[in-house]
Every structure is written in C-alpha cells, then in structure tokens.
Amino acid sequence: MFKVSHSSCTDKDIHELVMICGPGNVVIEGPVIEDCSHDEMSLRATPDVVVFPSTAQEVSQIMKYASSRRIPVTPRGSGTGLCGGAVPVSGGIVMCLSRMDKILEVDRDNLTMTVESGVLLMTVHETARNHGYLYAPDPGEKTATIGGNISTNAGGMRAIKYGSTRDNILGLEVVLPDGQSVFFGGKQVKKSTGYSLMNLVIGSEGTLGVVTKAVLKLLPLPARTLSLLVPFNSLGDAVRAVPGIFSKGVLPQSIEFAERNVILAAEDYLGKKFPHTTAPAYLMIRVDGGSSEETEQAMEVIGDLCLESGASDVLIANTVEREQAIWDGRGAFLAAVKSGNEIDECDVVLPRSKIAEFVEYSKEVSGKVGIRIESFGHAGDGNLHIYVIRDGKPEEVWEAKRDLAMALLYEKGHELGGLVSGEHGIGYSKKKYMRSTLSGEEIELMEILKRSFDPLNILNPGKVV
C-alpha cells in the first residue's frame, strides 16, 4: 500500500480538537485511551487522543483539521470488531462515534428509519419492533453501533433470508477524509444511477469515509416465528443436511450449527441450561412466515428433511422461553469460547455445499498442528467461525501453531471457492490472507479506490489494503 508520512498529535492539535468538540469530548489519558487501544481481539495500539464528536459538522471539522496536519484518524463505534479494524495502528486520533446516537425518523410511508451512526443495534431493533417493523440484520453483538455494522457489512443470523447489512441500507451520509460531507442514496427502493458509492463505503471498514447518518430499510414484522433444535451424531452429518433444506424450496431465517463442547461452554458462561446437550452436534433453525400456517408448514418440511438426513430427533421450541433458551445460548458462543483464553478466528465463507468438507478439514488441521480448534457458525449462508485456541501455550509456540493453522484453513477455504471473511471484515489482522487469496488485479483496484478517496492516507491507514 502507498505510504504517506503521518504526524503525531501535539499540544496545539489537542487544543484545536477541544475547540471543535468541547473539553469533555477530548480525552488524552486514562481508561478511555486503554479501551480505544483494542477491539475484541488481542491486537493493541495506543492513540494520542480519543475524540467524541456530537454532530456530523464536528466530524467534518476534525477530518479537515487532521488532513491539514496529516494526522491519522481511526473511526470507532463500540469496538466489538474481531480483526483490529478499530485499533489505531498508526497512532493519532481515534474518532469514537458513540455519542452520535439519535434515532432521527421512522418513516411509515417509505418503510425507513433514519439514524445517526453511533446508535446501537439493540436500539434500532427495539425502535423498529415498537413501531411494528423488523430491521432484519441480526449480528450476534447487539451493543455494536449501526455505523460499525455498516462499515463491516455485518452479517448475522438472518442473512440467509434477509441479506447482510448492505442489503438493508438505502442511504448514507458520509464525511470524506478531506472533511467534505456527502449523501449517497436516499429513500429510493431501487437505484441505477452511476457507480454505487454507497455500496463502496459499506464494508470499507472506515478506510474511505466516516459514516455519520444512515437510512435503514424496515420490513413488516413476520406474523410468526418458530425454532427447531436438531441433534445429530456428528458435526459432519449436521452440516451435510443443510443444502438439502434449500433444495426443498423453503427459506429459513437462520440455520446455525455448533458442537456439544461449544454449547456446554455457553451453558457455563451463561449459568443457564441449554434445552438439550447430549448429542455431539446440533443445528439451530428458525423459520418465519406471513401466517402461522405458512410457518408451521415450513417447519414440518425442515423437520422431516433433518430426520431423513440422519438427525436423531427434532425438538420444536414453540414457546417464547424455549426459543429464548436456544438463541441466548447461541448468542453466547463466542464469549464462551473466548472466556479466559486467547483465540484467533477464521471467518471464512464458502459455497454452502462445501461447509461439511471444510469443517472436517478443520479437525484434521487441529490434529496435524496440535492445537484445539472449535467451530460454530452460520451453516445456512456458508459463513463459518473457526476458532484456534491458545489454552496457555507459551507465546512462541502459540504464535507458530496459530499462524500455521490459520494459513492452512484459509488456503483450504480458497481452494473450495471461499473468501477470507463472510462478515467480520479484513481490518488489520486478515490482510495477509486477503492478499494471498484475491487476484493482483483486485488488490490493485482496491488500492486505486483507496487513493481516490484518501490521497493522504489518513483515514484508518494500514487497514484492509
């Protein structure tokens, strides 16, 4: 990637930032600096200063000033990312959008909600529900900001039926690296008007612009949802059943998979019982529909197909409590695997028909490299989360085994027609895997785009490309 020399913040720079944002919104020491030096993984780098803008105008002024002084700026939402995207590896300013957290409008005629980018996903879900609507994307971490979801193109558990974040965004207000504010898209349902700059910014991990406002797509709430917990004798059997479900012409909201180990870890972590834990592997399936009949019919088709594909039982969660026990457990998988341990994650996405082969290969890698590997993920959309776990290994042993395991996994993913990340992004830590699996032409085009948006390379330098 092109190099441009950057400056660190001086006392004068801090003073200028205080003039823009106000003294309470500029922090140079203490726990805020520590918090903003990492995300959910182990990479760490300390910023010179953390700023909390309250308006898009302040964001714009900060970018203008940072450009004039060539100070790097790393945008940050809630810091729940999993690949170092929000870690300020070049120092400088961390710009935390969490105080821009207003819901600006729910537009019933156009089925849209307009929000500032620091609003939390849980607030978006609740607001939509309170108005009788669904905001469909459902990534596991509900304390993430909508700006973070947009910038990583977060996926989550309903992506099979409703798509990722990108498929549910209609418009974006973005502050460019030089401080100009632009609006891409709007409330239109369809768009065929030149290059889609909005879609370029979505998933760009804060390297092309700072998202300050978004127009989200709303849907009517489904009339009924039902969940199934389906035990299998092996993880291979469980994931092999998945392509068959689609071939029956039904489209569930979610199909997640997990092995018993992960479920037991989640039970321990939550201090709550999961409805069934004796089988080696499980599918967790949620269906929804416009009527009870439609939902029940889909559930029956899926249940029968699972039994034909080797499931030892099909458990129907037909009360709110039972459904919640399944999905609360699912929501805790990552935290449970990570609890008290160091991990690295392979977020590979594959054609659905290749999931079983990849999961079986991950077990071979575990044996060959001599390291524990646990997996769970979104079986329905081919996005697997494979975790390589340190378990107290000395630093050098851990690094060598982790790097070997990750390289083998990504190589296999590429061979099976997969991509490095299905939803968590590239950030800092997955760059080398992206470079080794995309073509030179693709990487070059990405670099040209980055240069066009950010010729001074001040916005989240060192990330993605």
Ligand SMILES: Cc1cc2nc3c(=O)[nH]c(=O)nc-3n(C[C@H](O)[C@H](O)[C@H](O)COP(=O)(O)OP(=O)(O)OC[C@H]3O[C@@H](n4cnc5c(N)ncnc54)[C@H](O)[C@@H]3O)c2cc1C
């Ligand atoms: C327990 C757990 C479960 C998770 N489950 C899922 C899941 O199911 N699906 C999924 O996709 N992810 C999941 N994640 C990952 C994470 O929650 C998402 O990547 C989320 O989108 C990050 O949002 P954030 O606000 O925390 O962003 P941050 O981590 O703060 O930032 C992420 C990236 O976005 C950039 N950014 C943030 N805000 C802005 C902005 N306003 N403008 C421009 N750039 C910005 C940052 O620079 C960085 O590159 C999970 C994480 C955890 C810890």
